[in-house]
Amino acid sequence: MKNERPLSSAFTRRDLFRYTGLLGAAAGITATLAACGGGPSSTSVVGGSASTGDLTTAIGYGNDQSFDPMQTASGFLMAAVNHVYEGLLENDPGTGETYAALAQAVPTDATASSWTMKIRDGATWHDGTPVTSDDVVFTFDRILDPQQNVLIRSFFSSWLQSVTKVDDQTVTLNFNYPFSAAAQRLSIAKIMPKHVFDGHWDEAKSGALVVGSGPYKLKSHTPKSNTAFEAYEAYNGPRPANFATMNWLSIVDTSSRIARVSGNNAGAQLADNIPVANVPTLTTGGRTVEGNPGMNLMYLLFDTTQAPFDDVRVRQAMFYAINTPKMIEIALGGKAAPATSYLYERNPDYARASTVYSYDPDKARSLLASAGVSGLDLTLLSTNVSWLADCLPTIKESWDAVGFNTTLEPQDTSAMVSKLNSGQKFQIAAGTSNPQAFGSDVDLLVRYTYSKGGLWTKTYAKWDDTPEAQKIYATMDEATRETDPAKRSTLVQSYLNQIAENAVYYPVLHQELLTAWDPKKIADVTPLPYPGVNLLQAKPA
Known part of the structure; x- marks a missing residue:
């Protein structure tokens, strides 16, 4: 299977005026925990200007999780692994x-x-x-x-x-x-x-042992602070190091991260996880800000043992009720797309699903009425990832408008994951996810959440043993073994349609991730469609 190149989307002057109008007043930036863990930011800068062959990068995720390449799901440390191993x-x-x-x-x-x-x-x-x-x-x-x-x-x-x-x-x-x-x-x-x-x-x-064969070797690793690399001079592979040293700062706090990459004396030449609200300031200050559409998504997840969410009509109604276009415009500055499939639109296996949850509050009310649901007290469990937190008020407003009494319960990502891992009961959970960091083939992207006996369908949704789930798994297995491309494509679309219709775990939107850098200091940057950075082809400007 061959991937198309996701087109990088730079910000135009028209974008800047629109963002300034929508978000220019948002000078105060919420300090929240990003999707892959957190910790306090580093305040020390190791390394110098990229023009001297050294690079300092501000990464909006924690570096205090597993450094084991077979065990990590950390945006920061998965990126580090890709440079070392x-x-x-x-x-x-x-x-x-x-x-x-x-x-x-x-x-x-x-x-x-x-x-x-x-x-x-x-x-x-x-x-x-x-x-x-x-x-x-x-x-x-x-x-x-x-x-x-x-x-x-x-x-x-x-x-x-x-x-x-x-x-x-x-x-x-x-x-x-x-x-x-x-x-x-x-x-x-x-x-x-x-x-x-x-x-x-x-x-x-723990990172006490980090020995790879890649172009960079580990120089130092301080959890909740920074991770430093140096070029491995004996590397003879296809992507040699272009920087003598790299220092990656773990700066989860948004305002601190933006400050580090801003101004004439910026302490970092590149930063990821850039909020839309900061784009005008960064571009006016001479930084390039670009995004890359991909599988970065906001999802809804249902505990199907908790009535009425055992009823597919109610689950579908929750999606139809959300004013997703409004939420994307207000909270995300237009840099997202309503989900029209489990997959993002530029994936080679994408096709519009047979069930698409366009904003339709009347249809939501009709589905709820047919299921006999009205006036329900509802608690939405969610992470406090910054861009997701910005979306929550619109979700509450939308659900309340179709008859729910919605309570928002945002919390630290690790706290929500701990509750889900323990099998704790809940009604609906919202979070962010991006399995594209592991790969972009459809089998991987779907099995990350929909796999027999898996964490998401069995432990979280408690849906694994249903006939509907078994049908999805069987269709997926058949597609994986099919060697005829046309037959395989038909099977893939079949299980994607089943997943959309059942709406147990499903994206509300796919969001574009943004990266900022100083083009006078660093060149050939590839913004990623998933958390973290890949600097194997970047070089001093």
């Missing part, structure tokens, strides 16, 4: 094209039941030890081990049977069946040195 194959963040990283070449036979792959000649770990096939086998043995059950296991266990050693530089990947997205999927599996990590996974998690 390599997969056999990697995906270009701008074009989506797959390229050879630790492997010598990209396999081309998508119908094969196995691939034999050779390791890049001369590849070494950051301690100078050569990369061997033993390291590759060690990595995949851990990924596929049901006892260890690492976070990324579900992305491989259905189609990848085993990885075996042929010789010191060659491995064979054995498939359960031909899998069209295998090449893309291999980028998730960062190869790790056996001699370093065997029996030392706690150190991998």
Whole structure:
């Protein structure tokens, strides 16, 4: 499967006037926790101007979660992993094209039941030890081990049977069946040195041990503060380091992050997670601000054991009732799109769903009446991610308008996740998600939430054993095994339509993420459609 390049959308003068009119009065910026964890910002700047080969970046996510490439879902640390470690194959963040990283070449036979792959000649770990096939086998043995059950296991266990050693530089990947997205999927599996990590996974998690084969090696890691890198001079792969050093500051607080990238004496040359309200100030100050549409979404999630949300009519009504166009314009400055499918529109497998939740309060009232629901006291559990918090008042207003008495209950992301993980009862939850950080093939994007026995459908929604869920899983499995592109596409659209109709976990909108940088200091920046940064092709201006 081949991804189209998501078109980067720069801000026009017309955009700036519109944002100034809508949001210019929003001088006070809420300090909230971003999607992938948080912590206090660093106040020290390590490294200098990008023009000298050093780069300082302000990242709006915490760096205090797992540094283990097989276990992390942190926007900050997943980005760090991509600069320190390599997969056999990697995906270009701008074009989506797959390229050879630790492997010598990209396999081309998508119908094969196995691939034999050779390791890049001369590849070494950051301690100078050569990369061997033993390291590759060690990595995949851990990924596929049901006892260890690492976070990324579900992305491989259905189609990848085993990885075996042929010789010191060659491995064979054995498939359960031909899998069209295998090449893309291999980028998730960062190869790790056996001699370093065997029996030392706690150190991998904490960041005490970080030894990869990528263009940058870890210089220092201070949770809740910053992570620093330096170029690995012995790197001989396709994306060598363009900066002598990089210092990534973890600055979750929005106002502090914007201040760090603003002004003539800015302490950072680039920052991610830019709110629309700050675009006029940044662009007037000479910064480039661009976005990249993708799978970054706001979702609604229902506890289907809690009446009346066991009734699909009520779940559908909650979506129809939301004035999403108004919410996008007021809260997000127009930089989002109402969901017309589970997928974002530029995904190659996108097609408009058979059920689209356009704003229709009359239809919402009709569905609620047919389900016998009126005057219900409703609590919306949500995270306090800044842009989601801006959307909550419109959701409350919309639901109250069709007869609910809505209470908003925003909270720290980790607090909500803890409640959901414990199986605690709730009515509706709202949050942000973006599985595109792992990959962009449709099978991955959907299985991230809709997988048999998975966290979202079983523990959170408590819907896993229903006939409707079983039908979705069966259709997904059939699509994954189908090698005929036309038949596969039909099956994909079938399960996407089923997911839309059942509305158990479903996006309200897909939002564009924004990145800002100083074009006088840094060039060739690729804004990402998911949290974090990828600076493997960026360079000093």
